[in-house]
Amino acid sequence: MAHRTPIPFKAQSIRIDRVTFEVVYQLYWEKVYTILYNQLRETEPAREIVQDIFKSLWERRETLIMENAEHYLIRAAKLKAFEYIRNKVSREKHINIKMSSCDNSTNCTEEHILFNSLKGKVNDIVDTLPCQCKRVYKMSMEEGMANKEIAQALLITERAVAYHIAKATSTLRLELAEYSS
Numbered sequence: 001m002a003h004r005t006p007i008p009f010k011a012q013s014i015r016i017d018r019v020t021f022e023v024v025y026q027l028y029w030e031k032v033y034t035i036l037y038n039q040l041r042e043t044e045p046a047r048e049i050v051q052d053i054f055k056s057l058w059e060r061r062e063t064l065i066m067e068n069a070e071h072y073l074i075r076a077a078k079l080k081a082f083e084y085i086r087n088k089v090s091r092e093k094h095i096n097i098k099m100s101s102c103d104n105s106t107n108c109t110e111e112h113i114l115f116n117s118l119k120g121k122v123n124d125i126v127d128t129l130p131c132q133c134k135r136v137y138k139m140s141m142e143e144g145m146a147n148k149e150i151a152q153a154l155l156i157t158e159r160a161v162a163y164h165i166a167k168a169t170s171t172l173r174l175e176l177a178e179y180s181s
Helices: 018-040 043-059 069-127 131-142 147-154 158-180
Strands: none
Touching: 018 043, 018 069, 043 069, 069 131, 069 158, 131 147, 131 158, 147 158
16 A cells, blocks of 8 residues: 555635545545454444444535544544444443343243242142141141141140141152152
8 A cells, every 4th residue: 555645634724525525535445444444353344334434524524623634534443443342342241141131031930930840749749638737737838837826726736736747748758759750
C-alpha cells in the first residue's frame, strides 16, 4: 500500500460533497478495514463496521468537524472495534447467564418432577398402612404435631404414638428401598 497524503478537512472551509466523499472512501476504506480486522479477527463484522463508519461520515457531512480525515477514520475504527468487542462480550455474558439459568431451571424441573414422583410414592405407601398408623404418621409428619399432642388428640399413649411412627417409618424405608432399586 503506497503512502498517501492525508486529506485535511475543516468544516468551515470544505464541505464534504459526493466527489470528496468518494475520494476519502477510496483512499481510506482499506486502512479502516485493516484496523478493524486486526482488532476483531472477523471479516463480516469488520466489513459492516467500515460501511457504518462511512455511512455515518456521509450522514453527518454537513455538521462534522474534522481536521484530518485519516485520523478521524482511524479513531472511529478503533472506537467502533472497542464498542463491538464490548458488546460482544456483554452478549456472550448474557447468553451464558441465560444458558446457566436454563440449566438450573432444567435441573429444578427435573428435581421437581422427581420430588413429586417420590411424594406420590410415599403417599401411596402411607395409604396402605393400617388406619391408626396412617393417622398417627400424618399428624406427625404432615401436620408437625408432637407425640404428646397426637396422644391427647387420639386418646392413646405416647408410647403407642411412637410405635405407630416407627412402624410407618420402617414400612416406608423398606418400600422405598425397593422403589429406588
